[in-house]
Amino acid sequence: MKPLVILAGINHHYVTIIFGYALIADETKDTYKWVLETFLEAMEKKALISVVTDRDDAMRNAIKAVIPSARHRLCAWHLKRNVVTNTNKGFVHDFGVTMDMICSHEEFERRWHLLVEKHNLRDNQWVVDLYQKREKWAAAFLRGHFFAGMKSTQRSEQLNATAHKYLQFKMLLYPFTQRFEPFLSKVR
Structure with missing residues (x-):
């Protein structure tokens, strides 16, 4: 055990x-x-x-x-599963797109803030905590680092x-x- x-x-x-x-x-x-x-x-x-x-x-x-x-x-799989249980339905799809978006850090920040506003999740503590860890899950911050295709x-x-x-x-x-x-x- x-x-x-x-x-x-x-x-x-x-x-x-x-x-x-x-x-x-x-x-x-x-x-x-x-x-x-x-x-x-x-x-x-x-x-x-x-x-x-x-x-x-x-x-x-x-x-x-x-x-x-x-x-x-x-x-990514665990994050998407947790998004379902901690946010609303509309956020789930948009989150997946934003997570996998290949873009600059600035573009990610802009899109993220629009996403949070669109789904009215500014005060959702889970979303706030997730954002603070964005460098560990957002493609915009992981680009150029070797993961052998693993997400x-x-x-x-x-x-x-x-x-x-x-x-x-x-x-x-x-x-x-x-x-x-x-x-x-x-x-x-």
Whole structure:
């Protein structure tokens, strides 16, 4: 009953690969820092160029502390899902267009403010918080940074779905180790 963290990416053929994994005691900034520091040590201190995650604050803060040079992108799929639950229907479509818009920072700012006014969301705290993180999700601010075409954590989600076929929520450590190897083989 411990969280399993899988560090995944893609290789030069755009195939999903697992760089590492860890069973962790909790999902705090310090634990994620340990995972990332251990990963970097295994990678001979070669820092990541870019990272895509959901909006988890502990992970975001750990990335900022351990690999500050990495460009951090928030998962587009998670953002769009959260937009649906935190705003109105009209905003959802317009947000997707604005998020993916390739334009200057100034044009993004202009369009964003028009969008917020159009949907009367000036006082929506979730929208205010989202805007403050715009450099992590808006294409206008991510242009020129390498993400290998990735905008979401979809590959990690696919790995999690595959892992659930081999692993169970309340599994003891010994059976976990026996079933994790076939999972890795399936991914490879």
